[in-house]
Amino acid sequence: MIILVADDSRAMRLIVIRTLRQAGFAGHKVIEAENGKQAFDLCVKHNPDLILSDWNMPEMTGLDFLRALRASGKNTPFCFVTSEGSEEMREYAKAAGAVDLIAKPFTAEIFSDVLSTVVKV
């Protein structure tokens, strides 16, 4: 399985990747992007099986990335990992086609609970 992690903070990308492993998603290939545009380009090239994306990023936001992805016909499971975890943001995320939104700070248990319903470990 290929997992795409998009976040403009390299520190946060590494934390997300570590948390994925702690949540039982070890052994998968992980590719990284630092904005939505780069993430979209990597999707075209690598066709990942799961996308974990920040919302607020330079160049292209996570929401615009998700919209571009769906407009291109790709239905890759997409989960936001973002600092804004209000119900309103969650509704925006799901309306745009995300499976869920994980708010920062998070735990491996939250990753496991959310992602195990989306992909098989």
Add this chain to the structure above:
Amino acid sequence: MSAIDEFEAAREDLEALLIEVLGAVAGEEALPVWDEGLPSGPIVWSRLAIHDEEDDSFTMVSVRTSSIVARVLASRMLLTPDPGPDDLLDAVGELGNIAGGNVKSLLRHSCRLSLPAAEVTEDAKPTETGVTVRAAVLGQVVELTVDVAGDVSGLYWPGGSPLTDALESRS
């Protein structure tokens, strides 16, 4: 109720927010402190803005800590024994981003959050008008300030445009 009164009324929630965010990022228990400030010396400072389109107001959120804490945070977040200057800015910038997102969820639901900007400075005292809460981690103080005032220059919206564009379009 003024915005500052609202922030003051939320002081305990802001303290709890800082302790939770700091504890999660540092991987250490963070504790509230009330009578300690930042040590002298370089300060690593992260700031971002929350814009309310209804009344065109800005809420500024900033996080300050010593370069010692910034170095430890960067080392733990990036799993490197010797983080560079950009790593310190990345770590404290992300700490500010998480704090800012949680402040928005707490106080400013239907608003827009900017990207964080971080820098090292010798002079980043909290504003006198804002509400500042403090927590200690690794024996060092971290400050979170929420204020209505502040300089939005150098801040960018997600996607890339500078916040100053919004200010220029007002005039």
